[in-house]
Amino acid sequence: MSKKETPAVSASVLKNFTPYKVKKGEEYMNEPQREHFKMILRQWRNQLMEEVDRTVHHLQDDAANYPDPADRATQEEEFSLELRTRDRERKLIKKIDSTIEKIAQDDYGFCESCGIEIGIRRLEARPTADKCIDCKTLDEIREKQWGA
Incomplete structure (x- = not known):
């Protein structure tokens, strides 16, 4: 986890957590x-x-x-x-x-970088996520390369 990231929230952290059930065509x-x-x-x-x-x-x-x-x-x-x-x-x-x-x-629920859907499961794991997994991964690669 990078210094700027927040800890993930999960079912084990929240009491009475129930994953969202996506309905077909929703x-x-x-x-x-x-x-x-x-x-x-x-x-x-x-x-x-x-x-x-x-x-x-x-x-x-x-x-x-x-x-x-x-x-x-x-x-x-x-x-x-x-x-x-x-x-x-x-x-x-x-x-x-x-x-x-x-x-x-x-x-x-939409990526600040590219605008696509972040996704329900990613948001359940990290509700404060503001980037899709691809853009976040690219940011982390850049961060490693530039030592930011």
């Missing part, structure tokens, strides 16, 4: 599909917010002034790691919010 990104993705994104966002709350409580409850410098250093490192994780999640929450806004504006 139009891509119709209202039921948009509602399906709004539900996934909202659940994901809520789970992330619960983690933020847990972190705040953990930092408040477990903050201790250990007399041993090694114990203090261990605790500071643990807190630092937890705060970095929450910062990444805060950025992810912003991306989720902007994705929900894209759904509201009927601008969701």
Whole structure:
């Protein structure tokens, strides 16, 4: 996973996740599909917010002034790691919010680079995806070549 990517959401992450069943002849990104993705994104966002709350409580409850410098250093490192994780999640929450806004504006599910359908299964695996798999792969190849 590149530094800029977000963790994938999957059935194991979301409670009560049910893959969307595409009906024969169904139009891509119709209202039921948009509602399906709004539900996934909202659940994901809520789970992330619960983690933020847990972190705040953990930092408040477990903050201790250990007399041993090694114990203090261990605790500071643990807190630092937890705060970095929450910062990444805060950025992810912003991306989720902007994705929900894209759904509201009927601008969701199509590749930002080439305009083709991203696909239901790819969006279920990565609901914030804004590129089809081909364009994303090309971006990653370019990134490797140029060391960006």
